[in-house]
Amino acid sequence: MIKEEICKLLSDNVEACKDFSYGDYYSSLPLKIAKETGLDPMVVAEEIIDRIKKPDSISKIEVAKPGFINFFLSEGCLKQELKDVFDKLDKYGSGDWGKGKTIVIDYSSPNIAKSFGIGHLRSTIIGQAIYNIYKFSGWNCIGDNHIGDWGTQFGKLIFQIKKCNLVNDIENLTVQDLESLYVDFHKDVVGNPEIEDEAREYFKRLESGDEEIKKIWQVCVKKSLEEFERIYNILGVKIDNIYGESFYTSMASDIIKEAEDLKISRKSEGATIIEFDDLPVVILAKSDGSTTYFARDLATIKYRVNKWNPDKIVYEVGSDQSLYFKQLFKAAKMFNWSSGLELVHINHGLVRWPHGKFSTRKGDTIHLESVLKESIKRAGDIVDQPQDIAQMVGIGAVKYNDLSQHYSRDIVFDWDKMINLKGNSGPYIQYTFARANSVLEKYIGQYDHNIEISNEEELLLLRKIRFWTETVELSAKNYSPNIICNFLFDLSQTYNLFYNNNRIIGGKNEKTGIALTFAVATVIKNGLTLLGIDFPNKM
Ligand code: ARG
Numbered sequence: 001m002i003k004e005e006i007c008k009l010l011s012d013n014v015e016a017c018k019d020f021s022y023g024d025y026y027s028s029l030p031l032k033i034a035k036e037t038g039l040d041p042m043v044v045a046e047e048i049i050d051r052i053k054k055p056d057s058i059s060k061i062e063v064a065k066p067g068f069i070n071f072f073l074s075e076g077c078l079k080q081e082l083k084d085v086f087d088k089l090d091k092y093g094s095g096d097w098g099k100g101k102t103i104v105i106d107y108s109s110p111n112i113a114k115s116f117g118i119g120h121l122r123s124t125i126i127g128q129a130i131y132n133i134y135k136f137s138g139w140n141c142i143g144d145n146h147i148g149d150w151g152t153q154f155g156k157l158i159f160q161i162k163k164c165n166l167v168n169d170i171e172n173l174t175v176q177d178l179e180s181l182y183v184d185f186h187k188d189v190v191g192n193p194e195i196e197d198e199a200r201e202y203f204k205r206l207e208s209g210d211e212e213i214k215k216i217w218q219v220c221v222k223k224s225l226e227e228f229e230r231i232y233n234i235l236g237v238k239i240d241n242i243y244g245e246s247f248y249t250s251m252a253s254d255i256i257k258e259a260e261d262l263k264i265s266r267k268s269e270g271a272t273i274i275e276f277d278d279l280p281v282v283i284l285a286k287s288d289g290s291t292t293y294f295a296r297d298l299a300t301i302k303y304r305v306n307k308w309n310p311d312k313i314v315y316e317v318g319s320d321q322s323l324y325f326k327q328l329f330k331a332a333k334m335f336n337w338s339s340g341l342e343l344v345h346i347n348h349g350l351v352r353w354p355h356g357k358f359s360t361r362k363g364d365t366i367h368l369e370s371v372l373k374e375s376i377k378r379a380g381d382i383v384d385q386p387q388d389i390a391q392m393v394g395i396g397a398v399k400y401n402d403l404s405q406h407y408s409r410d411i412v413f414d415w416d417k418m419i420n421l422k423g424n425s426g427p428y429i430q431y432t433f434a435r436a437n438s439v440l441e442k443y444i445g446q447y448d449h450n451i452e453i454s455n456e457e458e459l460l461l462l463r464k465i466r467f468w469t470e471t472v473e474l475s476a477k478n479y480s481p482n483i484i485c486n487f488l489f490d491l492s493q494t495y496n497l498f499y500n501n502n503r504i505i506g507g508k509n510e511k512t513g514i515a516l517t518f519a520v521a522t523v524i525k526n527g528l529t530l531l532g533i534d535f536p537n538k539m
Contacts, residue, residue, distance in 0.1 A: 002057045003470060006071055009052050014071075016470065020463055023062065023070035030067040041067025073463065075453055081466045085519040086449040093468045093526050098139030098476075104304050105131050105141060107316040108232075108239055111148035112224040113157055113178040116231050116368050118351045119318050122411075125402045125532065126348060127316035128237050129481040132530045137476045142308055143240040146300065147228075149221050150245040151293060155203025156185045158216050159195060162202075170219045175227045178220055207249070207290060221246075234372060235395065236532060243300075251299035252291035255335075256284050264334045274331050282327050297328055298335070305337045312342045314479065319347035319408060346479045349410040371413070372398060378419045379427065383539055392534040393427050394419070399533050400426030404485035424489045426533055429524060432492035434539035436521040439504055443514050451512040457498045458509070461516050464491050468523050472530070481531055488527045495520045 006025050007014045013029035030048060034041035045063040054061060059074035085092050107127020110120040127143070135141045160181040161167060173181075189195055205213045225242070232238065256272050259265035265272050270287030284295040304313055315325060325345035332343060376394030383393055401418045404425075405411055417423060421431050440447070453459050468487065475483035495517075504513035528535050 002073065002077060005055050005057060009055075010048070010069070016467060017070070020460055022064060022068075023060075024073045024463060024466075025071040026064075027069045027071075028067070030063075030069065034067055045069050073466070075459075078453075078459070078462045078466060079449070079451070082449045082451065082462060082515060082519055085465065085522055086447070086515075089522060090526060090529075092522055093472045094136045094138070095469065095473055095476075096138040097473065098134060098137040100140075101138075101312075102140040102142065102308055102310040103134050104144055104308060104310045104313040105134070105316065106144050106146050106313065107131070108228075108237070109146040109148065109317070110224075110228055112244075113154075113175065113182060113220050114148075114224075115175055115179055116228055118368060118371070119348075121235075121368050121371075121398075122348045122351060122402055122407075123316045123318070124232075124235060124237055125399050126346065126407050126481060128239075128532045129403055129484075129530060130314065130316065130346070130476075130479055132532060133472060133476045133481065133484070136472060136530055141240075142304075142310070144304070145239040145242040145244075147225075147242055147244040149224075150249060150296065152200065152203050153182065154206055154217055154220070155199040155201070157182050157220065158202045158206070158213060159199040160185045160188075161216060167216060170216060170223070173223065175224050178223065204288075204290075231368065234369075235399075236534065243303075245293070245296050245300075248296040248299040248303065249291060251303060252284075252295040255295050255299045255302065256291065258335065259284060262335065264331070274334075276327065276330055279323070279327050279330060282331065294324075294328065294331075298332060301328075301332050301343075302335070302337050305341065309338070311340060312344060314344040314346055316346045316348065316407075319349055321345070322347050344479065346407055348407045352410055352412050354412055354414050374415075375419065378415055382419055382421060382427070385536070385539060389536045389539065392536050393430060393539070396426035396430055396528075396533040396535070398426075399531065400429070400485065403481040403531055404489070406480060406482050424485070429488050429492050429528065430533070430535045431539050432495060433521060433524045433528070433535050434537060435499065436495065436517045436524070437537050439499075439514070439517045440521060442505060447514055447518045448511060449515055451515045452509070453512065454509050455502075457501060458512055458516060461494055461498055461520070464494050465516075465519050465523055468526075484527050484530060488524060491520060491523060 003014065003025065010027045010029050013027045013032065014025050015027070017023050017026050030041045030045035033039065033044045042063060042065065045067050048069060049061055049063060052061065057074055057077040058071050060072040062070045062072070064070050088094070105127055108120060108124040110116045131141050131143050157178065161170060164181065166173065185195070185199070202213060206217055256265070259272065259274065265274050265284055271283050272285040273281050273283050275281050282294050283292050285291055301313065304310060317325070322345060329343040329345075372395060375398050376391050379394035379397060380387070380390035383390060397418045401413070402411060418425055419427060421427050453462070471483060471487040475481060498516070502509070502513060504510065504517060507513060525535065
């Protein structure tokens with residue numbers, strides 16, 4: 001609201017200050033005008049200030065070199081904000097700018113008969129945070145776990161299951177066993193290329209609905225889903241829908257017909273393809289008529305459009321699929337299913353250990369579960385608390401490490417940084433919450449937002465808290481949970497400084513200290529909730 005008021009004064013040339021000593025907002029409009037007119041920017045700034053009618057929410061407007069205008073919010077306005085925290089509580093920071101709008105979030109999306117890898121962990125954590133943030137902003141959110149449960153690889157797996165006489169035993173196989181069978185197939189094929197054909201035959205049988213083969217496939221799907229569910233439980237994640245690729249096989253055939261009718265595609269050596277001016281060609285159907293992953297993804301878009309009529313569909317998938325999504329989005333536009341639909345690829349980076357990249361091809365996959373176990377163990381070492389708290393801290397640390405950097409960047413699993421009670425880490429934010437909470441426990445029922453501000457540190461804390469609502473919106477619009485993490489880190493540091501320099505309990509400005517502590521605790525709680533990170537009350 002306040003930002004809008006200032007923006008109106010300066011036709012939208014307003015930004016939040018990074019350094020609060022310059023004010024709460026600033027404008028570089030004078031510099032812009034000076035560049036176009038050749039006038040002195042400081043003179044332009046002075047001119048503008050003279051003409052502005054200062055709103056009540058602003059206490060001071062200043063000109064700063066080389067031509068900025070800085071706005072300081074009034075104490076009245078900041079106190080009003082504190083009242084807002086007390087009124088809204090767990091809704092504090094929520095918005096309604098998404099009201100009436102729908103977003104589909106395609107995330108997690110692991111593959112059947114393969115272990116749940118580190119890349120899928122990223123997609124799950126970031127996707128869930130984006131889901132929560134959009135929901136908090138008033139959007140109607142639909143989570144969709146587009147699991148990989150279809151494709152020629154199932155022919156290979158079924159061939160191997162048959163060859164090893166495991167058909168009656170699949171119920172007892174783990175996902176790791178299934179994955180090894182698939183790897184074995186690739187070893188065997190080197191000396192026996194003819195087994196490729198046999199595998200293809202099995203996949204054909206699966207496609208045509210052969211009961212025996214379908215049963216084998218179904219058990220593999222069931223086993224994998226049980227395993228994924230177990231992991232989602234550990235992570236505290238729940239995804240609204242799982243349709244999976246197989247759901248779209250017949251719809252994909254319709255898409256191919258539609259593409260032909262609309263003359264979007266053409267035949268090439270028996271296959272059906274789409275060509276673009278500026279991107280490599282894609283295949284919708286192979287020469288034997290079987291549909292591709294691409295065609296199924298197109299069918300998925302059409303299905304989502306018909307079912308939910310979304311304004312946006314976002315895909316939280318690794319950056320190695322960037323070209324693929326460019327092709328997919330471009331092809332989807334050609335069908336014109338929905339004119340206003342925005343398609344976005346949130347392309348996350350790789351995960352690395354400090355010394356190199358995670359590799360799944362060399363057979364040295366790092367299993368997700370061992371990573372989480374290690375994290376919980378290390379968390380237990382630093383917090384010296386019962387197991388349930390170590391679990392919150394350990395898993396929180398992994399999630400925060402993932403979320404606190406821009407999604408497009410590669411992240412590093414550096415345990416010493418992740419599991420740390422100082423620095424920009426999950427445990428540090430959780431620890432700050434627990435610290436604030438332990439102050440509040442002594443004053444239950446006595447928090448009051450009607451306060452006097454007596455020093456700069458109190459004021460600074462309040463000014464920072466006030467940016468929470470704008471931070472949530474910014475983070476949503478940029479699909480960037482890291483904006484929330486950075487905010488929480490900065491707020492925690494400011495609070496800890498305040499805590500160290502001011503006696504809150506029994507101090508001379510006790511009431512203010514408690515109200516601010518309550519506001520900080522509320523914001524951290526709301527922030528961690530959006531990030532999907534649990535927090536203990538004590539630590
Ligand atoms: N299962 C795919 C993978 O592991 C990700 C699917 C992403 N979603 C989609 N609609 N293509 O790479």
